[in-house]
């Protein structure tokens with residue numbers, strides 16, 4: 001038995017959709033909260049399976065986790081114990097690796113399996129480990145788990161060869177209690193980094209420079225509980241904006257920070273999508289039947305986000321001419337193209353680029369959500385395709401999109417789940 005999403009295409013969407021709290025911020029904020037010595041309340045937590053997996057991991061560590069109201073979580077690490085993290089739940093998501101930095105920072109020791117997450121080609125964690133070693137830790141890999149330990153963590157200068165989001169946050173978490181000053185150079189600048197540093201500073205950490213590529217962390221003796229509200233999810237927002245450009249009569253996407261979406265919004269404007277951008281929302285004014293093809297290169301923030309290129313590809317199948325999407329972050333992130341071709345798209349992939357020839361009429365087909373954003377891409381394609389699209393492996397979608405089918409149904413989409421043999 002498997003659960004699938006089915007979509008009957010061709011129904012124009014209309015209305016307003018509210019964006020949830022950021023997945024990629026939340027999944028780092030939750031492990032960061034265990035660095036406190038008191039309860040941390042986080043508001044705006046999206047109802048996604050990555051959060052459920054993190055709650056399982058927290059409870060296994062003896063952390064009190066309480067979900068309150070719709071989107072509040074209270075994390076109280078007062079009685080936690082530093083147990084090995086070798087259970088299967090570690091591999092259900094990528095972000096379990098933030099427990100490496102958090103546990104190392106708090107206890108000077110962590111034992112953990114390799115994390116999971118979307119397979120986008122190889123996703124090494126060498127920069128995280130090098131960062132921990134630079135702070136004074138030793139790293140060993142025994143019986144399928146990393147054992148990272150240090151008698152004392154001491155601040156130092158760390159240059160990241162790649163401005164990795166995960167490595168920046170992991171080193172930051174390990175360094176908050178380290179002796180002296182840690183300087184991370186070539187740090188990632190994604191908005192989620194700022195959100196996590198904001199939480200840690202509210203807890204009492206001394207972190208400066210976030211949002212630039214040099215972050216300074218002065219170690220402190222203790223951290224306390226606090227209250228924090230998560231930033232809106234810029235990738236979920238981007239997905240709905242692209243989806244509106246593909247399938248809406250008129251649609252407003254609210255609870256967004258438009259500055260986080262500038263690279264996407266300027267691209268959409270360039271290809272002919274008519275929009276009105278406000279302080280915290282954007283209204284997309286219907287589908288342009290003569291969208292222009294374009295070229296995109298994914299880059300670290302504030303460049304064009306790799307997580308958005310897959311959903312955008314569904315829209316580019318409708319643009320006139322050849323669009324070229326070049327991936328510089330995950331050069332193999334093109335499985336969605338094969339799935340779109342099953343629906344009638346005309347896309348050639350020559351790593352690190354996809355060549356999208358449009359416009360093509362899409363037809364419903366049985367397709368596979370090979371990863372989270374591939375799933376989002378196929379949902380958009382299904383909304384504009386003739387007939388019924390059946391998407392399998394939807395647990396990927398549920399890792400990162402809160403109530404996707406509910407939000408789309410409210411906009412007038414014909415979308416539902418079925419359990420099939």
Ligand SMILES: CC(=O)N[C@H]1[C@@H](OP(=O)(O)OP(=O)(O)OC[C@H]2O[C@@H](n3ccc(=O)[nH]c3=O)[C@H](O)[C@@H]2O)O[C@H](CO)[C@@H](O)[C@@H]1O
Pocket residue numbers: 024025027094095122123124125126127128129162163164165166167188306307329330
């Ligand atoms: C939970 C989360 O926030 N996931 C996001 C995060 O993933 P994640 O934090 O895993 O991505 P990174 O920013 O670390 O990866 C960027 C690049 O650096 C490489 N690299 C990274 C670490 C390392 O130790 N060695 C190494 O070579 C990666 O293979 C990749 O090519 O940022 C990605 C890039 O914006 C997004 O697609 C993911 O949605």
Ligand SMILES: C=C(OP(=O)(O)O)C(=O)O
Pocket residue numbers: 024093094095116117118119120307372373400
């Ligand atoms: C790749 C993604 O997530 P993760 O890093 O959690 O696998 C994503 O959000 O698109």
